[in-house]
Amino acid sequence: MCREPGKPIQIHHIDEDPTNHDPTNLAVLCLGCHESTQTKGGFSRRLDGDQVCLYRDSWNQTVAARRSSSVQERGSGHTSGIYDAELATSLVEINREAGNWVNLSFLYHGIGNQDLRDKAVDTAIAAGVTNEVLVMLRRLQGRIAEVPPTVIEEELARLEESGEYRGLAVVHEDLGQYREAAQVYLRGLAADLADLKDFTLAHHLKELVETEVIPGLFVQALQQAADADDLWWQVRALEELGWTTELEALVLDSEYQVDSDPELGDGQRAHLRMIAAQARGDEEGFRGARGDLELIEATTDWNT
Numbered sequence: 001m002c003r004e005p006g007k008p009i010q011i012h013h014i015d016e017d018p019t020n021h022d023p024t025n026l027a028v029l030c031l032g033c034h035e036s037t038q039t040k041g042g043f044s045r046r047l048d049g050d051q052v053c054l055y056r057d058s059w060n061q062t063v064a065a066r067r068s069s070s071v072q073e074r075g076s077g078h079t080s081g082i083y084d085a086e087l088a089t090s091l092v093e094i095n096r097e098a099g100n101w102v103n104l105s106f107l108y109h110g111i112g113n114q115d116l117r118d119k120a121v122d123t124a125i126a127a128g129v130t131n132e133v134l135v136m137l138r139r140l141q142g143r144i145a146e147v148p149p150t151v152i153e154e155e156l157a158r159l160e161e162s163g164e165y166r167g168l169a170v171v172h173e174d175l176g177q178y179r180e181a182a183q184v185y186l187r188g189l190a191a192d193l194a195d196l197k198d199f200t201l202a203h204h205l206k207e208l209v210e211t212e213v214i215p216g217l218f219v220q221a222l223q224q225a226a227d228a229d230d231l232w233w234q235v236r237a238l239e240e241l242g243w244t245t246e247l248e249a250l251v252l253d254s255e256y257q258v259d260s261d262p263e264l265g266d267g268q269r270a271h272l273r274m275i276a277a278q279a280r281g282d283e284e285g286f287r288g289a290r291g292d293l294e295l296i297e298a299t300t301d302w303n304t
Helices: 031-036 049-068 080-098 101-111 114-127 131-141 149-162 165-174 178-195 198-209 213-227 231-241 244-253 255-260 266-280 283-299
Strands: 009-013 026-030
Touching: 009 031, 026 031, 026 049, 049 101, 049 131, 080 101, 101 114, 101 131, 114 131, 131 149, 131 165, 149 165, 165 178, 165 213, 178 198, 178 213, 198 213, 213 231, 231 244, 231 266, 244 255, 244 266, 255 266, 266 283
Parallel strands: none
Antiparallel strands: 009 026
């Protein structure tokens, strides 16, 4: 219920009959939440059976979705292809018989069958899912924009309150809110920095680099520079994105600005001439511009 990791737990009998061990009558509660089921009134008000069931089912649904999403990661080595196919087929059959449409959505996604995935997603949503699972399913489809704004706001608030920085950053990323995603990633790392081992810190930083956050920020920077008619920062954004064709086309179309733009420094002009010469296949012009740039860099006082 509280979902705080590392706490001692007890098995709670929802109908308060300690002899009824049917799985539908059981819930895993920490000691504090378990005590709340025994207390009536006051600040520690009693949690009744219906409330416990709602919390439990929501948690089970979330965990099932997370576990099912890792099916495609199971299996390694020489027989991974056969193993994955057998595993996925068996799990699909089990979950289809049980009507676990959330699980099936992730399983079909792992298999690579988008049509079956989308049918399973529609069935799961029609049957009713929590806000958390709704966001997960639409993210799976790349259709997070279809989630109602109020649900997005509630999910972002939940992730923020629970300190789930990675999940919060991923939702911002899927929404195209790259600055917010970067802020959350870095805030989460800063919060845990003292406790992170070097390997773990490096892994998280590598994970950030592999997201769409950094390319997304460069695309936003490119648009801002284009809106401001700022040639230099358009060039720099295109270089960082690796969009060579667009870069060369921009520089060739803007050659008239290279000598006339008062905002450009000598080094920037030489850099742009190099790009233009390379785009035209002008080796002599390229060598000349590169020589100019190297001379400028060698004589620049970097302390000023």
